[in-house]
Amino acid sequence: MKDISQMIKLVAIEKKDVLLSILFGFLAGMAAVGLFASSGYLISRAALVPPLYALTVLIAFLKLFGFARALGRYAERYYSHRATFTMLSNIRVAFFEKLEPYAPRVFQKYRSGDLLARIVGDVESLQNFFLRVYYPPVVLVVIFLSTIVFTSVFSTSIAIVLLLGLTLTGVFVPFLFSLRQRTIENRVRESRGELSIDVTEFLYGFRDLKIYQQLEDKEERLHESSSSYIREQEREGMQRIFSHSVNTLVSLLISWVVLGLGAYLVARGDLNGLFLAMLVMISLTVFENATPMAVLPSHLEDSKRASRRLFSIGDEMIEDNGRLHLAGGESYGFELSGVDFRFPEEERQTLQQVNLKIPAGSKTALVGPSGSGKSTLLQLLLKIHTPNQGEILLNEHPMAQIDEESVWSKSNVVLQENHFFFGTVRENLQLAKDDLTDEQMLDALRDVELGSFQLDYPVFEKGENLSGGEKQRLAMARALLKGEQLWILDEPTSSIDALTERKIYERLFNQAEKDTLILVSHRLTGLELMDQIIVMDEGTIVEKGTYNELMHKQGYFYEMKQIEKTIFG
């Protein structure tokens, strides 16, 4: 139950809607029982030909129950759904609050790209927690107990039979099946996973499969994994139908017992025959309320899994305990000694024995093939990652002692992936700093050769309506607007043509004249102005020096440069 305690706490916040859902659920359920009970009673009464006014009262009851049931059901649905959606909002906020302090470090631990989509999915699946897990049993128990109390007025033994039936259909049968259900659902999930891998490989790896003549085998396998997925789904469906039928059978049998017992009691004179029809009708109706119990176990399981996954994210993360705040108004230098870094899931070191000095106010370029560790090194400088070994000093303070947010607030960062939010260009630029004027923003746009952009231009989710080059330039504009004195730029112009790149760099170097600038560059051009060029390969620094020194040396950089010269676009 520990997985779910977080959820229960979140449910408790919405007390009012929760109580209203339960209340109206109870009302609707009771009204239905009342409706059928009174119709049974009415008909029996009518058979005895009573005075008409007695019937009139009963008929009024009948109508009342009818309306109460319909309205109760409506109100129950309304409040329970409203409670659910408010809860989803609370879950999102609670989750965000938990995640936020660890971002962006937390994303290194879960590098799989679908983490975020999974989080969203988990939150969505938790909507079933209140609707299908939390309140139906409460309503059920209250209705059952009330019904049983009411029935016991007429016959204790029939009340006991009902109690037995309700335990069977409400608890015993659903939980009996839930055990099997769980294994079956796991198998469905597994076989779906297998099919999904096969489908992906089939479509994305098609060319290689075709050339290597593996396509037929793969197609065969695809058919097989599809069949086994469908087979598992079928088994799941069969199981669902079976458990449903068993539950129906049990409730019908209980009604049968109620009828038999009632008949026996009437025949013996222990029960007034007038109530027989009523009791049978009650029994036939009340079991309807047990139906939601059939799906409860699997939703409970889902909710547990979702909330466990959701709220364990960040569990083993250590909060940043740097207390030192950077004052700003100065430029920053770095010193790295013996830095090793390995991603938790990786076998190989991403960085090995990195020793590096970046003087304050200097301009540094990091170059090297993809996967050589350049971006990771940048992230270490930003305190997004912390080294496994070795030390990083920022202006002579150990990085560990500096508040991470203080590092970020004092740097202008452009990453390889920059996020843009749904909204306008203005809103996305305003992230950079408070109190920016339109003129400043327009100037920045011009500086990155986006003079044609209006501040009111819409930006879609993830900047989907922008080209790669436009996104990079907007990110650069954001960095220019921020105007701090540490520049950390990861391939900021890889999708921009050389001419535009040169113009943007000119303005950048102008603004950053006295600042520290660290640039990962995908091109080996325009590096003559750099104070030092760091060449990386397989997580180590293989060379460093100025452009002229490296060219003169004719080492790794020189060779890369030769290859680049001969590469055709």
Next chain:
Amino acid sequence: MKHLSKLAFGQRKVILALFIISLIIGGTIIGQAYFFVAIVDRIFLEQQSFQEIVPLLAGLLLVLAGRAGFTWLHGRTGVKMAARAKSHFRQAIIKKFSRNPIQASLKGQSGRKVSVLMDSVDEIDGYFSNYVPQMIQTAVIPLMILIVVFTQHIYSGLIMLITAPFIPFFMAIVGVMTKKKSEEQMEKLSAFSGKFLDTLQGLTTLKLFGRAQKQKDEIEKSSLGFRDATMGVLKVAFISSLMLEFISMLSIGLIALEIAIRLVVYESIPFFSAFFILVLAPEFYLTLKDFGSAFHTGRGSSGAANQLAEELSETESYVEWGEEKLSAGSNPPFLELENVHFSYGKEEGLFALENIQATIPAYSQTAIVGRSGSGKSTLLHVVAGLIQPSEGQVKVNGEVLSFYQEHEWFKEVSYISQHPYLFSGTIAENIAIGGRGDHTMNDIKAAAQRAGIAELIESLERGYETPVGEAGRGLSGGEKQRLAIARAFLKRPSVILFDEPTTGLDLKTERILQESMKELSKTSTVITVAHRLHTIKNADQILFLDQGNLAALGPHEVLMERHPEYKEMVRLQQGGTPA
């Protein structure tokens, strides 16, 4: 839904079975009501003894068991039918895709196809497992109940007959209303619901700009906005079921009232009939209401079904193959391109290749050169036999490619792409996929050695058994290239098609690529989409493509001399970027 209903009702036997089972279920419902009522009647009014009603109780037990049993059978039949339908669709789609998804992957639609194959097929389940069986039940059971009620009491039957149509009528009205309402809210809904994901995805950016904490309120605001918009839509749906509830409730109440009055005032109806009708009436409306929810499921499936039908009806040309063997001989094959055309769409002006004419001798090295979008990769695909030229032909050893068996041709070919695909499996399996099936582990190791990746593999804890691909760890771009080269070394093809990487790899991989191609080309005919000057200079001939046309053909030196556009391109590449 047409497509689905054809498929469903095409399964005659199953449909017939569902009908028969529905009839039986209808029978048990009526029987159940009958026995219940008869027992109450005899005990309560006729004051019979318990012994006298025991046979009725036995009958009731039988009917109840029958009802549960046949409901189970009915559900099973639906589930089975759904499984068959899904299997039918998925097989058809797989077959379709296996013919020619290259075009789709060229158009970048593989992701959509994955979802068609997985989700769309799953979504039709509801139509078969829920909608069709419920529809048949609704066609049979209310009618049976109605007939029985009419035999008991005409007026009650009439009330049912008149009130019943209100249910589908209201359902239709509400369906239209919710649809309109939800369409109105759609944009709002998607904006609100996207906000959370948008914020999570942008969390790094937000943190770096010190804006993350503010977002908490934004998330709450948009979540609550989402709630209110959703509740707006849901309210309509809830009101609709409220109305349905009212209709059936009022109808039942009306029947009860009518019966009671007749029973008391006119004494024109026996207790048995009155009670019998009263028990049957809710069953009648319940079946109608159940159909309503099944109908929603059915409509959900029909969207997916349309998608599937669309996918299946798409015509794509696929590559034809023949029956002949490709006589290997001692030399690798020579190729001829005769008047090769290829276009992506039927629309005019979408030509990717036009009138390509060239001869590629055995052992030769040919480089395909041109700006991006000039059709280089498409030409390589045509030569590989992965897409069918819309006009003209590729000839191998003087015969059209479609003259040979598919297997015979691909046995001779290695294709090294810019982004070699890693299949989920071990590294050894990924290298072995290149082989002809007769290799040993030592062959694999030797191939890895030649491709300069053995050292790396052996440094891994599990060596050649390290899982890669979907499930396992990734390799860097350079390492994947080397793995693809290892595949080629294992296969020793006589034709090599090579799509050279556009960006610089690590020096080691660059060197290995050069050396390996040199080595491999000793025994094969090589065609390269070239991005490196040394590859171009080493080529025996160059196919210079410009907007799908063969602008020039010949060795590098000749083209440099005679072809100003080619010269300009080379000059731009070397001097165009400021060095």
